[in-house]
Amino acid sequence: MRPLLRTKLHPAVVPSISRTGFAxxxxxxxxxxxxxxxxxxxxxxxxxxxxxxxxxxxxxxPPHPRTMAxxxxxxxxxKKPVTLACIQLASGSDKAANLRHARDKVLEASRTHGAGxxxxxxxxxxxxxCDYFPSYAETLLPSPPTREQSPSFHALSEMARxxxxxxxxxxxxxxxxxxxxxxxxxxxxxxxxxSGELLAAHRKVHLFDIDIPGKxxxxxxxxxxxxxxxxxxxxxEYGRIxxxxxxxxxxxxxxxxxxxxxxxxxxxxxxxxxEQEPGCFALIYPGAFNLTTGPLHWKLLxxxxxxxxxxxxxxxxxxxxxxxxxxxxxxxxxxxxxxxVLVELExxxxxxxxxxxxxxxxxxRKGIPLGGQxxxxxxxxxxxxxxxxxx
Amino acid sequence: MRPLLRTKLHPAVVPSISRTGFAxxxxxxxxxxxxxxxxxxxxxxxxxxxxxxxxxxxxxxPPHPRTMAxxxxxxxxxKKPVTLACIQLASGSDKAANLRHARDKVLEASRTHGAGxxxxxxxxxxxxxCDYFPSYAETLLPSPPTREQSPSFHALSEMARxxxxxxxxxxxxxxxxxxxxxxxxxxxxxxxxxSGELLAAHRKVHLFDIDIPGKxxxxxxxxxxxxxxxxxxxxxEYGRIxxxxxxxxxxxxxxxxxxxxxxxxxxxxxxxxxEQEPGCFALIYPGAFNLTTGPLHWKLLxxxxxxxxxxxxxxxxxxxxxxxxxxxxxxxxxxxxxxxVLVELExxxxxxxxxxxxxxxxxxRKGIPLGGQxxxxxxxxxxxxxxxxxx
Numbered sequence: 001m002r003p004l005l006r007t008k009l010h011p012a013v014v015p016s017i018s019r020t021g022f023a024x025x026x027x028x029x030x031x032x033x034x035x036x037x038x039x040x041x042x043x044x045x046x047x048x049x050x051x052x053x054x055x056x057x058x059x060x061x062p063p064h065p066r067t068m069a070x071x072x073x074x075x076x077x078x079k080k081p082v083t084l085a086c087i088q089l090a091s092g093s094d095k096a097a098n099l100r101h102a103r104d105k106v107l108e109a110s111r112t113h114g115a116g117x118x119x120x121x122x123x124x125x126x127x128x129x130c131d132y133f134p135s136y137a138e139t140l141l142p143s144p145p146t147r148e149q150s151p152s153f154h155a156l157s158e159m160a161r162x163x164x165x166x167x168x169x170x171x172x173x174x175x176x177x178x179x180x181x182x183x184x185x186x187x188x189x190x191x192x193x194x195s196g197e198l199l200a201a202h203r204k205v206h207l208f209d210i211d212i213p214g215k216x217x218x219x220x221x222x223x224x225x226x227x228x229x230x231x232x233x234x235x236x237e238y239g240r241i242x243x244x245x246x247x248x249x250x251x252x253x254x255x256x257x258x259x260x261x262x263x264x265x266x267x268x269x270x271x272x273x274x275e276q277e278p279g280c281f282a283l284i285y286p287g288a289f290n291l292t293t294g295p296l297h298w299k300l301l302x303x304x305x306x307x308x309x310x311x312x313x314x315x316x317x318x319x320x321x322x323x324x325x326x327x328x329x330x331x332x333x334x335x336x337x338x339x340x341v342l343v344e345l346e347x348x349x350x351x352x353x354x355x356x357x358x359x360x361x362x363x364x365r366k367g368i369p370l371g372g373q374x375x376x377x378x379x380x381x382x383x384x385x386x387x388x389x390x391x
Numbered sequence: 392m393r394p395l396l397r398t399k400l401h402p403a404v405v406p407s408i409s410r411t412g413f414a415x416x417x418x419x420x421x422x423x424x425x426x427x428x429x430x431x432x433x434x435x436x437x438x439x440x441x442x443x444x445x446x447x448x449x450x451x452x453p454p455h456p457r458t459m460a461x462x463x464x465x466x467x468x469x470k471k472p473v474t475l476a477c478i479q480l481a482s483g484s485d486k487a488a489n490l491r492h493a494r495d496k497v498l499e500a501s502r503t504h505g506a507g508x509x510x511x512x513x514x515x516x517x518x519x520x521c522d523y524f525p526s527y528a529e530t531l532l533p534s535p536p537t538r539e540q541s542p543s544f545h546a547l548s549e550m551a552r553x554x555x556x557x558x559x560x561x562x563x564x565x566x567x568x569x570x571x572x573x574x575x576x577x578x579x580x581x582x583x584x585x586s587g588e589l590l591a592a593h594r595k596v597h598l599f600d601i602d603i604p605g606k607x608x609x610x611x612x613x614x615x616x617x618x619x620x621x622x623x624x625x626x627x628e629y630g631r632i633x634x635x636x637x638x639x640x641x642x643x644x645x646x647x648x649x650x651x652x653x654x655x656x657x658x659x660x661x662x663x664x665x666e667q668e669p670g671c672f673a674l675i676y677p678g679a680f681n682l683t684t685g686p687l688h689w690k691l692l693x694x695x696x697x698x699x700x701x702x703x704x705x706x707x708x709x710x711x712x713x714x715x716x717x718x719x720x721x722x723x724x725x726x727x728x729x730x731x732v733l734v735e736l737e738x739x740x741x742x743x744x745x746x747x748x749x750x751x752x753x754x755x756r757k758g759i760p761l762g763g764q765x766x767x768x769x770x771x772x773x774x775x776x777x778x779x780x781x782x
Contacts, residue, residue, distance in 0.1 A: 206764055206765075253765075367603040379648055
């Protein structure tokens with residue numbers, strides 16, 4: 001695994017940077033009664049930082065019971081129904097064309113299907129592959145980048161605003177250049193609000209390094225560096241989602257932590273935060289599984305994360321392109337909290353549309369009340385341990 | 392949840408009790424170069440105790456790398472191939488008849504199918520249901536119980552010896568009576584060696600309390616008390632298995648901890664144990680899912696535990712009896728470390744036979760090397776936390 005880089009630009013040179021390192025392109029602040037999570041740039045302005053350390057904000061939500069438990073004790077985790085669309089995009093090698101095509105499909109998801117949350121696939125603006133990451137990579141920090149530094153950032157911001165949707169912008173290759181450490185690449189997902197503001201960035205935490213002889217060998221870590229945090233994003237009128245990328249889904253901890261909510265932490269000043277954030281209503285994974293592990297594990301992993309965490313799970317793949325060097329499995333899907341597949345595509349370009357309802361989460365958790373049944377006296381609660389929420 | 396009981400008999404009255412509280416019926420010690428796990432009664436004789444506290448034994452296995460990693464760093468977790476058989480038993484209300492029938496099928500699994508490990512279903516000696524637990528319950532402690540106290544204990548010991556197999560004796564209702572606290576019931580699984588010795592007991596940790604309106608309502612906790620530990624059992628010539636019961640499978644922690652191996656712990660004397668035990672090669676769940684959650688989650692949960700932990704998973708159900716008050720899903724199955732179903736039964740009485748091979752575990756972990764890829768710098772390792780290995 002490559003050593004991690006920390007960008008060490010002086011704050012003064014990036015005066016618009018939020019505490020999270022990623023700032024929105026628009027100027028309007030998000031107004032929400034819920035506390036800021038990691039990568040909430042505008043809701044709590046503070047001294048500019050690139051990659052802040054441990055969380056230190058005050059929250060003002062009533063405390064949760066120890067076991068996290070069902071939504072009945074915390075209010076609904078999904079406040080009102082919402083339509084989610086996964087766009088199984090057919091991308092090619094022309095980045096500008098990919099961005100235009102993504103815009104058309106995002107608008108279609110919104111206008112034709114009424115989606116309030118739209119998801120694009122992993123590496124939606126480029127072909128997928130280690131050979132392509134450097135040449136397609138964009139500079140995202142300091143944020144906001146210029147149009148030259150990141151056409152994809154601006155295209156995503158604009159299509160989110162134009163469509164009026166929360167947009168999980170799949171992922172794009174990101175480059176960070178520093179005098180000390182040279183070029184570092186990440187596989188990074190940007191999520192925008194309906195007003196075009198950047199809400200969060202997730203850098204793929206678990207790099208896709210597999211070697212199944214005669215089937216597939218792939219080593220993202222030859223080129224990419226990993227992200228270092230769990231990413232949970234507040235959509236004020238709906239609730240929280242978690243975003244992770246592709247291979248991240250093989251590591252249940254990210255999902256478990258996101259679904260159980262954020263625990264009170266010891267603050268830097270030594271005091272204990274009193275509040276806990278609710279868990280997510282959906283786990284969203286832009287991903288590009290392959291033709292070996294796709295048929296075996298793609299749907300299974302989506303259902304596994306759903307059944308264990310009793311949340312919605314959305315997996316968004318690129319369409320399969322047999323002319324490309326990497327063949328994506330496709331089969332974008334949405335799974336409900338009972339692990340039932342609500343919609344699953346084939347391999348061609350298409351849009352997976354599903355209606356998410358907080359009642360289904362509550363009904364599932366009431367019927368099979370895992371939240372109150374966990375035995376944290378027998379084993380630890382991974383969500384109550386030391387979790388990195390920020391890079 | 393009912394308060395847990397601790398039997399407070401004086402050790403002097405139960406001189407043959409092992410440190411685990413459950414002792415073998417035979418007299419021969421297990422000779423093994425691997426360290427004793429919880430419920431290994433004879434390999435390290437010590438002062439009699441009923442329900443000992445935290446582990447405090449010395450182990451002598453070389454330390455593991457921090458991330459537990461693949462079998463390549465730890466030697467094979469399954470030392471040689473073994474045939475495992477899940478007997479989907481058709482039990483009725485006659486306990487003696489159930490025990491005789493179980494014996495016939497265990498012998499068939501051994502002699503016809505060559506099984507080295509045989510699994511019986513949850514509540515294999517009785518009908519399943521809260522109304523039945525008290526009337527079928529047997530006294531297992533002090534161990535060994537008399538034949539009058541536990542005919543099932545002796546039947547299991549004898550059929551294991553007669554068949555020459557490791558026998559995971561599904562589960563039976565257990566009663567503990569104490570002057571102070573009255574009667575306490577557990578759902579308890581006993582595992583015997585090929586020489587008829589009791590190796591381990593697992594009391595169901597997560598009680599089956601669900602309420603899906605119009606479908607199924609069941610509350611084991613109205614009658615039963617829960618067990619309080621993770622159960623890992625060493626089969627000296629093969630390696631380790633984990634046993635948990637039915638609803639326990641919904642809680643991934645037990646599986647994760649068992650598959651990753653036992654971490655060095657702080658001993659009571661303040662010193663740190665230096666060694667780590669290898670993880671299990673198989674997770675075994677005697678279970679009796681129902682006709683609502685069975686079709687939705689039975690196979691899914693088996694596959695989920697396999698894909699996340701890269702081990703074999705065996706689920707053993709009673710055969711479906713539509714004359715009984717509880718209708719089991721059946722569909723006993725064995726899943727391989729790639730989450731592929733090796734064998735799955737229908738609902739009638741049958742035997743699921745699968746051949747387990749350590750090479751498949753190694754191949755899976757080499758191809759998709761989750762063990763070395765986990766990011767315990769981003770989230771905690773649940774297996775490295777405080778785990779209860781003993782009641």
